[in-house]
Amino acid sequence: MKTPKLLGIHAKPGRKLNTILVALPFILLIASYLIGSNLRLQRNEHDKVMPSLSRIWAGIERVALSEHPRTGKIMIVQDTFVSLQRMGFGLSVAAVCALIVGLNAGMFPGLRPATIPFVTFMSTISPIALLPILLVAFKGGEMAKPTFIFLGTVLVMMRDIYNTVERIPKEQITQVLTLGAGQLNIVYEVVLPQIMPRLLTNVRLALGPAWIYLIASEAMGANAGLGHQIFLQSRLFNMDVVIPYVLWITFIGFVMDTAFRKFIEWKYLWYRVR
Amino acid sequence: MSREHSTSGHEYVLELEDVRKSYGSKIVLADIDLKVRRGEFCTVVGPSGCGKSTLLRLILGQEEATYGTFKVFGAPVRFADATRGIVYQKYGLLPNLTVFQNVMLGKKFSGSMLDRWRHRKTYADEVAYYLDRVCLSPDDYNKYPEDLSGGMQQRVAVAQALIKRAPMLLMDEPFGALDPGIRESMQVFILEVWEEYDLTIFFVTHDLPEAVFLGTRILGISQYYEDGGSNPVCGARIVCDHALPRSAQSTVVKETAAFGQLVQEIRYETFTPEHRQYVTEFNLKHPDSFQTLTNEERNGRQ
Numbered sequence: 001m002k003t004p005k006l007l008g009i010h011a012k013p014g015r016k017l018n019t020i021l022v023a024l025p026f027i028l029l030i031a032s033y034l035i036g037s038n039l040r041l042q043r044n045e046h047d048k049v050m051p052s053l054s055r056i057w058a059g060i061e062r063v064a065l066s067e068h069p070r071t072g073k074i075m076i077v078q079d080t081f082v083s084l085q086r087m088g089f090g091l092s093v094a095a096v097c098a099l100i101v102g103l104n105a106g107m108f109p110g111l112r113p114a115t116i117p118f119v120t121f122m123s124t125i126s127p128i129a130l131l132p133i134l135l136v137a138f139k140g141g142e143m144a145k146p147t148f149i150f151l152g153t154v155l156v157m158m159r160d161i162y163n164t165v166e167r168i169p170k171e172q173i174t175q176v177l178t179l180g181a182g183q184l185n186i187v188y189e190v191v192l193p194q195i196m197p198r199l200l201t202n203v204r205l206a207l208g209p210a211w212i213y214l215i216a217s218e219a220m221g222a223n224a225g226l227g228h229q230i231f232l233q234s235r236l237f238n239m240d241v242v243i244p245y246v247l248w249i250t251f252i253g254f255v256m257d258t259a260f261r262k263f264i265e266w267k268y269l270w271y272r273v274r
Numbered sequence: 275m276s277r278e279h280s281t282s283g284h285e286y287v288l289e290l291e292d293v294r295k296s297y298g299s300k301i302v303l304a305d306i307d308l309k310v311r312r313g314e315f316c317t318v319v320g321p322s323g324c325g326k327s328t329l330l331r332l333i334l335g336q337e338e339a340t341y342g343t344f345k346v347f348g349a350p351v352r353f354a355d356a357t358r359g360i361v362y363q364k365y366g367l368l369p370n371l372t373v374f375q376n377v378m379l380g381k382k383f384s385g386s387m388l389d390r391w392r393h394r395k396t397y398a399d400e401v402a403y404y405l406d407r408v409c410l411s412p413d414d415y416n417k418y419p420e421d422l423s424g425g426m427q428q429r430v431a432v433a434q435a436l437i438k439r440a441p442m443l444l445m446d447e448p449f450g451a452l453d454p455g456i457r458e459s460m461q462v463f464i465l466e467v468w469e470e471y472d473l474t475i476f477f478v479t480h481d482l483p484e485a486v487f488l489g490t491r492i493l494g495i496s497q498y499y500e501d502g503g504s505n506p507v508c509g510a511r512i513v514c515d516h517a518l519p520r521s522a523q524s525t526v527v528k529e530t531a532a533f534g535q536l537v538q539e540i541r542y543e544t545f546t547p548e549h550r551q552y553v554t555e556f557n558l559k560h561p562d563s564f565q566t567l568t569n570e571e572r573n574g575r576q
């Protein structure tokens with residue numbers, strides 16, 4: 001029996017081949033950018049849409065390695081700080097609310113009718129459509145951004161936590177009751193620890209949407225932040241700044257996602273990350 | 275519902291009369307009449323799907339009977355609490371706790387935090403003792419339920435329920451996935467705990483020799499009978515009810531002729547679809563056995 005390396009359902013790519021295959025799409029992407037950029041620059045050497053590597057490096061030096069001439073601060077650090085603050089605030093409040101409502105509605109049937117149908121209905125509203133309303137309501141103020149991230153992520157998380165709580169087998173609850181647990185023991189010592197990893201997984205999955213809402217809200221009404229900078233610079237056709245910013249955002253997102261996954265795996269050994 | 279059950283002072287720990295249970299239009303249990311004395315080891319047998327687990331859920335207070343009088347410890351049945359322990363067919367253990375923590379649960383919710391801290395050594399020893407008695411080695415203590423085999427999970431669930439020593443213990447095929455050797459030592463263990471702490475046990479099993487060996491009373495539940503009305507009948511009843519020779523016998527009795535004969539008799543009465551007794555002819559020999567019949571049923575056989 002000969003195991004194929006690449007083709008068929010029995011294939012087992014070796015380590016080396018695997019590494020090459022993982023790198024392949026990245027190499028293709030970079031190569032096609034360089035070719036495209038080269039072609040455009042040949043036609044017009046002042047083209048700003050696809051700057052060359054050296055121009056991008058100059059951009060990186062300007063925003064990430066030297067202080068801004070006016071503010072005396074490093075631009076990208078300043079923007080990252082502002083953005084992450086908004087995101088952290090919005091997402092963590094959303095997670096706490098989702099936990100409180102989802103857990104209690106899931107455990108106490110009496111709390112369900114007043115919450116779950118409403119949440120289900122509200123979560124069909126497109127959050128993006130709420131953005132203009134929020135901007136007007138907060139008069140473009142700082143709270144508009146975290147509020148927007150909060151609104152965009154909280155309902156989905158709430159529904160998922162509720163569903164997770166509800167799916168816990170009734171047998172398990174009865175079993176712990178027969179071991180002498182009271183109702184509050186059940187909610188806070190039996191069910192809560194079981195849904196914590198699920199909550200963190202939810203936050204992890206909400207990072208993607210949260211970035212969308214963050215950048216959208218910063219694009220439309222802010223004077224600092226990663227999203228603000230990207231839109232501002234692209235209006236000035238400074239792609240040599242926009243591209244490093246996009247790469248940086250991607251990198252932060254990747255690190256956060258990995259950190260969450262690793263933390264869940266480390267902290268909740270019993271939880272099989274699905 | 276008050277939290278305290280009075281669990282003593284009643285001769286009968288269970289009094290059921292005319293109990294019915296249906297899910298939607300599907301009748302599962304039809305007219306169960308049953309009285310059980312304190313200290314009885316009741317084994318329950320019956321065809322798959324006849325409603326044995328359902329009956330346990332009713333006793334436990336996890337679900338409510340559709341009709342009938344249902345008294346536990348002399349008072350109407352209450353929601354699940356520490357007076358009745360349960361070993362489920364499945365889903366017993368908490369997935370986020372290790373084997374050791376799962377068994378420790380029974381200690382966790384009793385007494386104050388200070389008490390638990392003071393007795394932590396005694397409790398840990400006790401947990402280790404119970405785990406040892408269900409044949410789990412210290413290597414397994416820190417495993418999570420998902421990493422255990424089906425039989426190991428069952429044994430942890432048994433230890434978890436036994437350590438609590440609730441006055442009434444309900445067990446739903448607790449030894450279903452065990453090999454013969456471990457099964458036998460578990461049988462001995464449960465008889466030991468039952469005698470020592472004067473428990474009342476309900477033990478559902480598909481293994482007739484096991485039922486006859488363990489019990490002081492055996493109940494056969496079945497839908498294979500006739501009531502003179504609709505055909506086929508809806509819902510299961512208690513079709514046989516025998517007293518069994520009393521308590522902790524040596525496992526050798528399983529080989530005697532009388533033992534084998536009783537097993538055959540119960541098998542015939544409970545599990546044979548072709549053998550349909552009329553409701554007035556059930557083999558209800560146990561002294562506590564009784565039947566509430568309607569007039570049509572009493573006179574009805576044509």
Ligand SMILES: Nc1ncnc2c1ncn2[C@@H]1O[C@H](COP(=O)(O)OP(=O)(O)OP(=O)(O)O)[C@@H](O)[C@H]1O
Nearest residue numbers: 297300302320321322323324325326327328329363
């Ligand atoms: N929640 C429910 N809704 C509808 N029907 C149910 C429900 N629970 C049980 N039943 C039905 O009740 C009947 C009895 O189920 P039960 O689990 O009590 O059987 P059992 O005697 O324990 O069987 P087994 O020996 O296979 O465990 C089955 O026909 C089952 O389909």
Ligand SMILES: [Mg+2]
Nearest residue numbers: 326327363446
């Ligand atoms: Mg069952």
